[in-house]
Amino acid sequence: MDSWDDLRYFQAVAETGSLTGARKRLGVNHSTVFRRIKGLEEKLGVRLFERWDTRYQLTGAGELLMVRVEQVAEAIDDVDRMILGGDQTLEGKVRITCPDGFAYYQLPPLLAEFRALYPGIEIELLADSDDLNLSRMEADIALRATNNPPEHLVGRKLMTMPWQLYGSERFAHGQSGVYTAKTLSGMPVIGPERALLRLKPMQWLEKHCSAVSIVARANTLMGMAALVKAGLGVALLPDDVADGLPPLGTLDRDFHSDLWLLTHRDLRSNARVKACSQFLTERLMR
Known part of the structure; x- marks a missing residue:
């Protein structure tokens, strides 16, 4: 093996599960990732991945290599952080x-x-x-x-951001300022996708989606806010992305996010x- 660079490409594909994910992480093109993985397999004389359409899944040999790669990567990261941590320049x-x-x-x-x-x-x-x-x-x-x-990680809490229901007044239908899954059932709701589903308010919404009319989805909170601004429906959002949107009220439970x-x-x-x-x-x- 010529360099750690070969293993970086391998690690990126293994962790993202695709050439596209690795390409985005490493900032290179698709063909470069494919060529580096193919070259690494030829050097080692084993298949490291099984291909399923666009998905890449580790073989047994790939899993063994991944254990070693994670150990090497952690050691390199430790050294890099140690060096960077001692840098006292303001440039x-x-x-x-x-x-x-x-x-x-x-x-x-x-x-x-x-x-x-x-x-x-x-x-x-x-x-x-x-x-x-x-x-x-x-x-x-x-x-x-x-x-x-x-x-x-070290740091401190900066603020607490409440979550509220946002949308134009025409969607409120005379409701009070507190909403439940039942009172949301007659309203067009903007739902979450992918990474947003790790957030508790979005998990609540997804759990009740059978009772709520999801008319559109977005994979970022800014995307959800943009759909609200366009008049597609209402969305549950933290205050920091709701710039200029009128709040309709809150849910019948306390959802908030601490910003650290x-x-x-x-x-x-x-x-x-x-x-x-x-x-x-x-x-x-x-």
Whole structure:
């Protein structure tokens, strides 16, 4: 095997289950991923994946290799974080991952202010519904909506965001400000897809979808909000993505999201990460 690069392609396909997923993660084209996997199998003389249409499933040999790859990847990540954690320069890149609503509405003016204070620091904003892995250094700082932050990350809670039902008044039908699955049954509802189903409010909605009329779905909260703005129906949303939307009321249960600012404990001494974390905490904490 010539390099760790071969194993990175293998790991990306194994974890995403497809060439397309690996392509998106690695930022390369489809043919490059296919060529690297094919070349790796030829070098090792074994099939690492079974192909099922567009899905790639590990063979027995692939599973054995994956165990070793995970061990190597973890060791490399540990070294990279140790080196980066000791960097005391205020120049270079800081990658921030956050919910899409924050990326569009709250963060841009704050990041412009931060750049004026620290012109040597380049900000990379990663708006994503999926939680990027800070242990793998997919991001340096995470603004994450969660009520249970991972124990291996450090940080603090910035605020609590309530969830409400949003939509134009024509959908309210004279209802009170508190809704149940039963009172939602006569209303057109925008539902969640994919990564959003990890959120408790979305799980509640999916559980009751047989009693609720789902007229459209989106895989991001911003997408759901956009469908509400277009007049397709109503949606259960946190306040940070509901910019300009009229609230109709709440559900008959308390749904809220705590927003945390988190980083990996190995990076908390990095000067750039520390400066950015402190700045955002001061501006957002309430």
